Amino acid sequence: MGNSALLVMDVQRDIVDIADVGSGYLPRLRRAIDGARAAGLPVIYVVIGLRPGRPEVSPRNKVLTNAVRAGLFTEGEPGTGIHDDIAPQQGETVITKRRASAFSGSDLDLVLRTRGIDSLVLTGIATSGVVxxxxxxxxxxDFGLTVLADACLDTDPEVHQMLIDRLFPRWAEVVTVEDWLADITPR
Structure with a gap:
């Protein structure tokens, strides 16, 4: 798996409030985070944050324009913060992005390359967005890629399942949190 890092993406208060997390999602994600820490893997958080006045949002960007209308993603607002149930520990990196991809408008690639990370384990909300x-x-x-199927969530369960079952396996290893933990836990 190379030098890996766990990416925890867009698990922010407002997003969690919109998504259906009643299926044990946050405890499962917390288990993946705790397992990564125990195995010595970096946990890197990614959040979407837009500047006040939203100069980075074009009216042609349908998703961000709708989010702005709903009052979402303004930097410094309480709802833009990482959800308390999976909050970073002191010293863990938090990356702010400006678009759907964790790489867009952020310094994620620089942080990864500087640390020699060449493999990523992806989690987050939404499967059809940030993931x-x-x-x-x-x-x-050219990163090595793993997707934790049950540590990703989407507001549309059918879209989530199609991506997890049909598209993501073309580019990544797709496993459950428990199977991934079994692979990274020292025996």
């Missing part, structure tokens, strides 16, 4: 966009870009950047 899909980051997976595509990370694949083009």
């Amino acid at each position: 899909l966009s980051t997976l595509c870009q990370a694949n083009d950047l």
